[in-house]
Amino acid sequence: MPPSPHVPDHGAVLGEVRKVRRAGVVRLRALDLPALAAAARELPPGDGESPGGPVEKVLRLAVSRMGGGTLQTAAEYSLGLAQGTRDWPPADRRRRAAQVYGVSVERFRKHHELMVLGQVAEQVVQLVGQSGTVTAAPPAPASDRMPDAHRALSVRVHHRTVPVMLHVHSVDLLRDIDVVVSPSNVYFALPAAYKSSVSATLRRAGAHRDPVGGLVEDRIDDELRGWTARHGVPGRAAQPGTVAVTSAGALGGQGIRRIYHVAVAIPRPETNDYDVRPADITRGVARVFALLAEEAARHDPPLRSVCLPLLGGGRGGLTPLESFGALWAAVEAELARGADWDIHFVVRRHARADLLERLLSSRED
Incomplete structure (x- = not known):
């Protein structure tokens, strides 16, 4: 041997x-x-x-x-x-x-x-x-490659194994998840619906339209504006880590029940860029779980599942590893205390999904 x-x-x-x-x-x-x-x-x-x-x-x-x-x-x-x-x-x-x-x-x-x-x-x-079996095999023809869009993982957390579902597709394709987390800037100003970010995609998918595609109601944006008005923050920055709650608008037809908007992006004056601090992501995700616990029993059936994207990427500038490390710190703390939420993650790229799968699968108590 x-x-x-x-x-x-x-x-x-x-x-x-x-x-x-x-x-x-x-x-x-x-x-x-x-x-x-x-x-x-x-x-x-x-x-x-x-x-x-x-x-x-x-x-x-x-x-x-x-x-x-x-x-x-x-x-x-x-x-x-x-x-x-x-x-x-x-x-x-x-x-x-x-x-x-x-x-x-x-x-x-x-x-x-x-x-x-x-x-x-x-x-x-x-x-x-893996040496001994390593080869640089040529890639399979595109017609033969069907990467998994949903990966069911078992993750060790605090002497127990918990299931985690990893979705590899656009966030608007999610189905039957109670709460979807959406990154936001500290002003809770949603990007234009035609853009490609997670928050823009959710805004677009949550809007109600007529049979020929005309906008009838920009539900998520309207509700988020209402939330800022009720909480006294319209036009001024909230504390990073603050979470605003809206319905899912038209996404309710797909079984999505709530959108939790987490303020993590701090705009840089006179630029199109943002600063995102990992500590604010951890604080924001911890607040997500606190709100989920408060809201769960008010709904029938109770809220149970939550899906998180990699917060702080894009113009926020964090690498996938930095983003995941920051949000996993809050997820792990919640699971370690015995919480039994159904945890989901969503990414669009298979390379990022592979990274998350390796990180989660390598965890030990």
Whole structure:
């Protein structure tokens, strides 16, 4: 029986991946990369070497397993693995990776780059853990790929196992969930219904329309304006972490009963950007559960299920890992005290769903 592979430390691998990003693959042989070199030695022999040797080979294999899409493309440009980019200066590679996400170079550097490189490191660690059976299999034809849109997970929390449902689709496709959480800015001003954010999508889906699509009632926006008027905050900022409650409007026909709007985004003056602090997400989600406990018995049947998106992404700038860590802190605290809510998460991208599934499945008491 072959010996178990030595799985490298994720932090050490990430540090070396960041070195590669700065230097580029054309200078790999001049870099001190012990963790990546050790990872390369653990992998089975392949069909030839990469131009930069074993370390480049393991990086290319890791990136090839990232699921495609913007995440993989940004990783390829960041490291100089995309065709024709081996000798690009680091600034040019970063600029091109930023364009993949449609953000400024500075925003990419601060908010996206660490997430992208962290996922490269994660794939390296997984490759070593799976060594002996690792292959860079070609992707299946598109007609053969049917990724799961709903993933039922079992998560260990405080000496018990709780079910968690992970939805991988747009938030307006949810069905039969009592409370859907929606991110908001501290002014509780909803974005235009034609935009693509979670809150805009819920506003659009909750509106009542006539048979030819004309707007009859912008129910969620109307109710949210009414909530701010009743609570004395119209036109001024609420405290981050405040939660406003509305009905689900037309989404009631899909079994959605309430929308909890969590104020987490603080607008930056004279810009289109926001600041989101993880502590405000944790505080806001804790308030969601407090309101759910207050409201549950007032409804027939009682409210029981809640679905959370990754708050603070988009223009909020948090990585999926940062967002999930902040909201899971509140979810875990609620479950640890014995609460038996039905917990759901919703994301649109399968790469993000894969990350959440790994994080939840790896939990131990």
